[in-house]
Amino acid sequence: MHPATHPTSAPDGRTYRTLLPRRRLLRGLLAAVVALPLVGAAAACGDDGASDGKTKISIFWWGGDARAQLTAQALELYTSKNPDVTFETTWQANQGYFDKLATLTAGGSPPDIFQIDDNFLAEYAARNVTLDLKKYQDSGDLDTSKFPPSLLQYGVVDGKLAGLAAGENTQGLVYNKTLLTKNGLPEPTTGMSWEEHIAWAEEVSKKAGIPGTQDPSADYKAFWVWLRQQGKDLYSGSDLGFTVEDVTKWFELWKGARDRGATPTPDVIHEGNATDITKQLVVTGKSATSWVWVNQMPELKKNTTDELGVIAYPGDPSAQWARASMYWSVFRGSKNADIAVDVINFLANDPEAVKLLGTDRGLPSNMDLRRVVSDDTTDPAMKQSIEVENKLAETFGESPQVPIKGHSKVRAELTKAAENAQYGRATPAEAAAQFVEACKAAIAS
Amino acid sequence: MALTTAPDPTRRGTGSVRPPAPRGGTGRIRHGEGLAGYVFLSPWLIGLMGITALPMLLSLYLSFTNYDILTPWSEVEWVGLANYERMFTRDPSWWHSVRVTLSFALIAVPLKLAAALGVALLLNRAWRGVGLFRGLFYLPSLLGGSVALAIVWVNMFNRDGAFNSFLALFGIEGKPWVNDPDWALETLMVLAIWQFGAPMVIFLAGLKQVPTELYEAASVDGAGKFRKFVNVTLPMLSPVIFFNLVLETINGFQGFTAAFVLSNGTGGPVDSTLMYTLNLYITGFTDLEMGYASAMAWVFLIAIALITVVFFSTGRFWVHYSDGEDH
Numbered sequence: 071m072h073p074a075t076h077p078t079s080a081p082d083g084r085t086y087r088t089l090l091p092r093r094r095l096l097r098g099l100l101a102a103v104v105a106l107p108l109v110g111a112a113a114a115c116g117d118d119g120a121s122d123g124k125t126k127i128s129i130f131w132w133g134g135d136a137r138a139q140l141t142a143q144a145l146e147l148y149t150s151k152n153p154d155v156t157f158e159t160t161w162q163a164n165q166g167y168f169d170k171l172a173t174l175t176a177g178g179s180p181p182d183i184f185q186i187d188d189n190f191l192a193e194y195a196a197r198n199v200t201l202d203l204k205k206y207q208d209s210g211d212l213d214t215s216k217f218p219p220s221l222l223q224y225g226v227v228d229g230k231l232a233g234l235a236a237g238e239n240t241q242g243l244v245y246n247k248t249l250l251t252k253n254g255l256p257e258p259t260t261g262m263s264w265e266e267h268i269a270w271a272e273e274v275s276k277k278a279g280i281p282g283t284q285d286p287s288a289d290y291k292a293f294w295v296w297l298r299q300q301g302k303d304l305y306s307g308s309d310l311g312f313t314v315e316d317v318t319k320w321f322e323l324w325k326g327a328r329d330r331g332a333t334p335t336p337d338v339i340h341e342g343n344a345t346d347i348t349k350q351l352v353v354t355g356k357s358a359t360s361w362v363w364v365n366q367m368p369e370l371k372k373n374t375t376d377e378l379g380v381i382a383y384p385g386d387p388s389a390q391w392a393r394a395s396m397y398w399s400v401f402r403g404s405k406n407a408d409i410a411v412d413v414i415n416f417l418a419n420d421p422e423a424v425k426l427l428g429t430d431r432g433l434p435s436n437m438d439l440r441r442v443v444s445d446d447t448t449d450p451a452m453k454q455s456i457e458v459e460n461k462l463a464e465t466f467g468e469s470p471q472v473p474i475k476g477h478s479k480v481r482a483e484l485t486k487a488a489e490n491a492q493y494g495r496a497t498p499a500e501a502a503a504q505f506v507e508a509c510k511a512a513i514a515s
Numbered sequence: 516m517a518l519t520t521a522p523d524p525t526r527r528g529t530g531s532v533r534p535p536a537p538r539g540g541t542g543r544i545r546h547g548e549g550l551a552g553y554v555f556l557s558p559w560l561i562g563l564m565g566i567t568a569l570p571m572l573l574s575l576y577l578s579f580t581n582y583d584i585l586t587p588w589s590e591v592e593w594v595g596l597a598n599y600e601r602m603f604t605r606d607p608s609w610w611h612s613v614r615v616t617l618s619f620a621l622i623a624v625p626l627k628l629a630a631a632l633g634v635a636l637l638l639n640r641a642w643r644g645v646g647l648f649r650g651l652f653y654l655p656s657l658l659g660g661s662v663a664l665a666i667v668w669v670n671m672f673n674r675d676g677a678f679n680s681f682l683a684l685f686g687i688e689g690k691p692w693v694n695d696p697d698w699a700l701e702t703l704m705v706l707a708i709w710q711f712g713a714p715m716v717i718f719l720a721g722l723k724q725v726p727t728e729l730y731e732a733a734s735v736d737g738a739g740k741f742r743k744f745v746n747v748t749l750p751m752l753s754p755v756i757f758f759n760l761v762l763e764t765i766n767g768f769q770g771f772t773a774a775f776v777l778s779n780g781t782g783g784p785v786d787s788t789l790m791y792t793l794n795l796y797i798t799g800f801t802d803l804e805m806g807y808a809s810a811m812a813w814v815f816l817i818a819i820a821l822i823t824v825v826f827f828s829t830g831r832f833w834v835h836y837s838d839g840e841d842h
Contacts, residue, residue: 165780169800172584176805193803197585337674337691340784479802482781489785493696511605512802 125406127413128158130174131185132167137430144423148416155409164345175199175401182404183414186233187396189481191225192474194399195232201400202230206411213419216436220469221392227472233397234414237432240382240390240462241291242364242455244352247377253278258359260382260462264296264323267384271332274358284342284351285333286361287324288488290481296320298389298467305474308513314499314506321491321498328492333357336492343485348373364462365395365432367455378451380458388467395432428452433459479512578810583803591806598810609811611786612794615700619790620767623704627767628759631711635718636748649719656712665706665776669693672702693777696787703773703788714759721755722748753834761826768819771796791815 131141138161145157160181162170168190174180175194186194194200206212214222217235225233243258250257255277258270271282286292294304297320303311327333334342334357342351347366351357353373362370367380382390398414400407417423424439429452434440444456473480487505490496496504553560578598580591602609638649658664671677672692679689692698725748733743749756771792774782782789782797795815799808 172800172803176584178587194585197583199585335691337694337784340694343783344779346779476802482797482801485781485783486785489696489783493785495696495785508608 123154125155125409126158127155127183127406127410128160128181129183129413130160130171130181132162132164133185133430134163137161140427140430144417144426145413147420147423147426148413152412155413178403180401180403182401182406182410184399184401185236185396186399188224188394188473189478191233191397191399192227192472192477195227195230195472196475198402199399200230200232201402201404201407201411202232203234203400203411204231206415207231211408212411212415216419216438218392218435218437218463220466221394221435224392224394224469224472225397232472233394233399234418235394235396235432235435236398236417237365237395237429238392238435238459239363239365239395239432240393240459240466241295242362242367242380242458243359243383244350244362244367244370244378244380245359246352246355246374247379249278249280249358249376250274251377257379258381260387262384264384268323268327268330268332271327271358272330275331278358280355281334281338281351281357282332283327283359284357284361285324285328285339285488285492287321287491288339288343288485289361290484291363292361292383293320293484294470295383295389296385298470299385303470304480305471307471308474310506310509310513312506314502317487317502317505318499321488321501324488325491325498336489336494339492340489343489352378363393363395364455364459365429368429368449368451371451380455382458382462387462388465390462390466391469392463392466393469394435429456474513476509476513480509483508483512574809574812577806578813580806582806582809584799584805585803594806598807599814601807602810602814608786608789608794612782612789612791615787615789616768616770616791619700619704619707619770620764623707624760624763624767626704627708627711627763628714628756630708631714631759632718632752632756634711635715635722636744638715639719639722649716653712653716656710658710662772662776665773668702668706668773669777694784696783696785699777699784699787703770703777706773707767707770714763717755717759718752721752725751750835754836757826757830757834761823764822764826765819768815768822 129141129145131137133141138159141161142159145159149156158181171180171184171186171190180199186200191200203212207214212234214234218238221235221238222231225231225235245258247257249255253274255274256270258267262270267283274280274282290304297303297312297316300316302316305311324333328336333339334351338351338356341349341354342357342360347353347362347369350360350362350370350373352360353370355374355376360370361383364380367378371378398417400410400414404410417427418434419436419439421439421442424434424436425443425446427434428443429447433456434443444453444460447453447456483505487496487501487508490504491498491501577591579593579595581594581597582591634652638645638652642648655664673679674689674691674694676692678692682689690698692702729747729751730743733747738746769792770790774788774790774793775796778784778788778793780793780797780801782793791811792815795808795811798811799805
């Protein structure tokens with residue numbers, strides 16, 4: 071703890087010589103501290119790029135490498151046709167995507183265009199984050215004339231067009247064809263009742279030694295289709311579209327299936343409840359079926375060497391609908407909203423762009439172009455999923471309303487309640503009562 | 516040390532109060548040095564203010580609002596104590612996460628400290644290659660709260676993981692540990708206990724400080740190994756035990772990464788791994804109830820502060836500082 075010594079001071083002990091450099095140093099430091107944020111601010115201003123007559127549109131999506139490449143190519147095509155518009159693309163895996171999107175929105179700088187799904191569309195639309203695209207639709211700047219009406223309708227929240235369907239998909243029950251053929255078992259078919267499906271699965275478990283079907287009681291999309299077949303729905307206005315009795319019946323149906331040995335054990339069901347494609351039981355070989363979306367077939371196929379088949383969920387297939395697999399939404403506060411809308415119009419309706427994008431985000435929303443893309447597809451798994459979806463499109467029912475605010479919590483609560491019943495910690499009736507109570511709290515807040 | 520300016524009290528006078536002559540320099544220089552100190556501190560100060568203090572205050576404000584991330588600040592509504600009321604009176608999953616976190620901390624922390632102390636006692640002897648063992652035991656805690664480690668753990672304790680293969684050697688049929696609601700949290704506890712390296716190193720350092728003459732005196736008095744441990748080692752080590760206890764308890768309450776990875780961010784199976792911080796994260800970012808999540812964070816902060824206060828106030832009954840005797 072000696073006082074600071076001055077190694078540079080002259081032998082006579084005077085200290086003024088060090089004074090000047092130190093002051094200078096201090097001033098320099100202060101200047102640096104003060105100037106840094108300014109530099110940052112100046113750089114930030116430069117980002118707008120409005121000064122050189124060019125517009126930069128920021129665009130954000132989730133997905134893998136393949137999607138990133140295809141999307142980048144489509145956007146380059148846009149730039150080549152509109153040299154004044156360039157893009158700032160950001161993409162990442164689905165996990166964490168919505169955290170980041172919410173944080174960007176909170177920071178007041180969400181991207182001009184962002185990809186979103188029906189899980190969150192209502193959340194964002196209700197809080198006025200998304201631009202209402204109705205105006206552009208009316209003026210013709212956004213061409214939706216070739217869209218199936220129900221698909222377009224599935225982007226409407228509170229009378230506003232909050233998102234433009236970037237692709238279409240529907241529920242698909244994927245099964246392991248190789249396993250069935252090997253054991254001389256029949257393939258399941260669209261239109262089988264739930265009882266028939268469970269009986270079939272029991273047969274598979276017995277003969278093939280692998281559980282016949284993943285228990286989908288924790289899966290909201292299976293529950294939803296089943297509800298629609300009972301004349302109910304997941305939501306009705308701002309309320310739930312089902313009662314405790316409905317949920318009890320649903321949980322009991324699957325308790326019966328588990329008791330008959332048609333499904334895997336609860337811990338394996340839990341593994342399959344993860345949304346991750348690579349963990350689906352049909353590709354990990356732990357069950358003969360998985361409850362997924364039809365357009366996930368090609369991705370599933372990449373994770374197994376077995377032949378896969380895909381059909382509609384059991385029961386009346388008209389309970390299924392043209393669901394937007396994901397949407398493009400435009401940020402309401404975007405300074406370049408008109409251009410952003412033009413870009414999503416381009417991605418949906420430009421023949422070359424749609425061809426480039428293929429079925430990566432689902433079947434193209436533009437029906438004319440969907441036919442072209444279908445004919446051009448060479449990937450057998452892709453071809454198969456397109457065929458099945460086109461077939462199902464003939465019987466599609468009317469679209470339900472877009473899931474309401476609190477939907478992600480409802481999904482989580484369904485998983486919790488169903489697993490409670492699966493692990494035998496609650497009876498179906500108890501789990502159902504607990505689920506409905508939790509849902510009411512979730513959508514009320 | 517010669518570069519720091521603040522700690523020397525004699526140099527803190529204002530211009531009018533002059534320190535003894537030999538120190539040299541004038542008041543203005545001293546003033547300048549103080550400023551220099553702050554300038555050099557500024558990266559840290561700016562960080563503390565901007566990244567810690569300010570957001571904390573904001574979150575205190577948000578905890579009284581219905582902030583949902585997406586709504587602009589200007590439209591946020593003040594809801595008074597509603598968030599706190601909801602937490603204590605009608606949020607079963609909050610109470611559940613409190614129970615999960617408490618049972619995690621109450622079991623994992625003492626066991627981790629016991630393991631750390633036990634291994635430190637073994638490694639405190641002069642073996643050949645003891646340095647290697649110290650390194651090896653410390654290694655797991657270097658990996659810290661890493662995601663990779665949690666993934667390895669999940670795969671080890673799967674139904675067809677390495678641990679069950681090991682059990683199978685003895686004819687024991689394992690369980691799907693990480694996918695069983697009765698065992699998932701216990702699996703996380705084992706992971707936490709296994710990372711006992713950091714407290715162990717501190718225990719080792721503490722053990723080295725115990726004067727050997729105390730042991731010699733105890734031997735002369737006829738004390739056995741156990742008596743020496745209870746009457747010499749433990750009291751002499753008590754400040755270090757106290758330090759580790761406080762630190763590890765706070766760490767234990769804040770467990771997040773492993774639970775997040777094991778449950779894919781859901782707290783499952785059936786909420787068995789819904790640690791407090793994980794619940795907070797889900798509330799804030801998945802359910803978008805950031806105001807409520809902020810209230811949860813503040814209750815958490817106060818709870819941890821209270822526990823620490825309890826530790827400090829009971830400490831004087833069992834923590835012995837040898838300072839007084841040394842002099």
